[in-house]
Amino acid sequence: MKIFDLTGKVAIITGGNGGLGLGIARGLASAGASVAIVGRNADKLKVATADLEAGGATVLAIQADVSLEDDVNRMVAETVGRFGRIDILFNNAAISWGIRPEEMTLEEWNMFLAIDLTSCFLTSKACYPEFVKAGGGKIINISSIVTKLGHPKLVQYAAAKGGMDHMTQSLARSWGPQNIQVNAVLPGLVDSEMMPVGPEGTRSPIIDYAISKSACERHGTPDDFAGISILLSSEASDFITGSVIVVDGGLSLAI
């Protein structure tokens, strides 16, 4: 459908070299967008690029750490250098693992906040002039259902993602007049490196418990995020901004 068409559009997906980010990239590419996937791990970038190209996508792989301002500026410059414009930014890169708050050091806290939240400010700011040049833009912040629930060992992650949710609302107001829509997506359990694991890499019992309670009775896959990603990147969402959208298969309804 024409309102979902992304032909001629250029999207940056941070953390697009794996997991949910790769699902987003596949979705956008299927709707016609050129995609710049960004990550720290060169091997994962290579595998993801091959995966996307095998599906017929136009891909640029950029090795960058989105918590570093110079890297972020280079990411934008490389994307514009290759594709000439930027229309869509997915702030999807993040790290997460459980630590009890009373055992967390300030260094760990700062690292989580830098990668999971400050990166979102840096990338949004760096893309802003390109969005203005293009006559508008779309920012989609991949947050987490943890911002609606709470978790004893993810205080740092919840703080960062909660910051992201509220940044979404204020940025939507900051740049609404420039025709930039800013929204957040809150995934629940998704089959990726971030899904909780138990001791020695075993599947955490919490996964089966959560699935049993979930309305859809399954966890999500990266490709479950193609639809919402295309919607929030396309003309179809021009009147959706500042929204924080739960996409968790009904997990949070029951837990």
Added chain:
Amino acid sequence: MKFFDLSGKVAIITGGNGGLGLGIAKGLAKEGCAVSLVGRNQDKIDKAVAEMEALGAKAIGVQCDVSKEDDVNRMVEETAKQLGRVDILFNNAAISWGIAPEKMTLE
């Protein structure tokens, strides 16, 4: 009401040296709570402590920048030393002013 009695309790109020924080401190003190007023501005701390004492409250002031881990640890120690315990923490200290996001620096 006994339910709301804070006699014998000790509260730390960051940013308790003015504005909303001082209002919180007064409310707690009214119910019998001893308060530790924490802030960066010593003049504001002195004035706030004097104001609390004039109301008959048990209050101490601790100068501290709550963004600094060493300051925060010293602030808790100081409160525990002077008031004997810590039961309540109000994270009230904050700064805020408007900046257009595209003009804001990382610093």
